Amino acid sequence: METRPLLQPLLRSISAPTSTPTSTRAAAAVTIACIPRRHQSSTSRTKRALKVAPHPSFFPTSAGSESSSTQVIYNPPSSAPSVYHTPFKFLPPSDPRRKANLAQLLRSSADLASSTASKSSSLPPELKDRERKYNVTQEQVEEMRMLRASDPERWSVLRLAEKYGCAPYFILMCCRAPTDHRDRERARLEAVKARWGAIRSAAREERKKRRDLLHKGML
The missing domain is CATH 1.10.287 (Helix Hairpins)
Structure with a gap:
């Protein structure tokens, strides 16, 4: 229902040169401005715009073919033709595209193997475990015990290990602060x-x- 006929008396009262206060006319103008208006877009127009017909290839050719056999629909996007579009499942054994595709697959696998070998050759050498050294004698053990007991602040575990060329764990086993x-x-x-x-x-x-x-x- 249109709201314009209902607002005609209000519009006439605003436009008429009467002694109506200014605040009343301003409030009426604000009320009219707040009334929502209809726009061009609507639900029916949106539905009609989104109602796109499917491609003709998705429809069966005839009613008999739909019931008698299964129809495979293949509708790729518009692009250049390629031999990879048709799967092996739909190619006969005598089709030359089988051999061409197989050679391409073998060539790609060989290229992948060669690239892997080149990458492995460019890698740094493998890390090897350090050789264990048993170079600490009994006299050196007694000496490090004496140093550790005399000045533990100066002769720490790491410094003794660096001095005698052994592991810090060995210093902890031999010496006690x-x-x-x-x-x-x-x-x-x-x-x-x-x-x-x-x-x-x-x-x-x-x-x-x-x-x-x-x-x-x-x-």
Whole structure:
């Protein structure tokens, strides 16, 4: 239903030179401006625009052919013809395109193998495990124990390993730091842990639990 006949009295009252206050006329103008108007687009027009007919190749040629045999619909996009469009399933054994496609496949596999070989030749050499050295004598073990006991701050585990050319794990097996040095390190670690928040403390506890489960073979 059109709203224009209903608004005719209101329009006449606005256009008439009466003693109506200015605020009333402004409110009426705002009311008219807020009334929605019909647009050109509608549901029926949209449906008609989207109703596109299918391609003729999707329709069967006749009613008898639809019931008697199965019809394969092959409707590729417009492009240059290629031998790869027809699958092997629909090619007869004597079709020359089978041999041509097979040669292409074999050639592509050979190219892939050659490219893989060239890539493997350009790779860096494989990493090898370091040879274990048993070059530390009993006299050197006694010497490193003496150095570790005399000045543990200076002769740390890493420095002793560098001096004698062995692994740090071997230094930990042979030497033991003095008790006061271990107490100082333990106090320093506790001071660091005291500054941790709740999130980091919980994360360290979870890490400890996972390590225990890993040692027990349960993880």
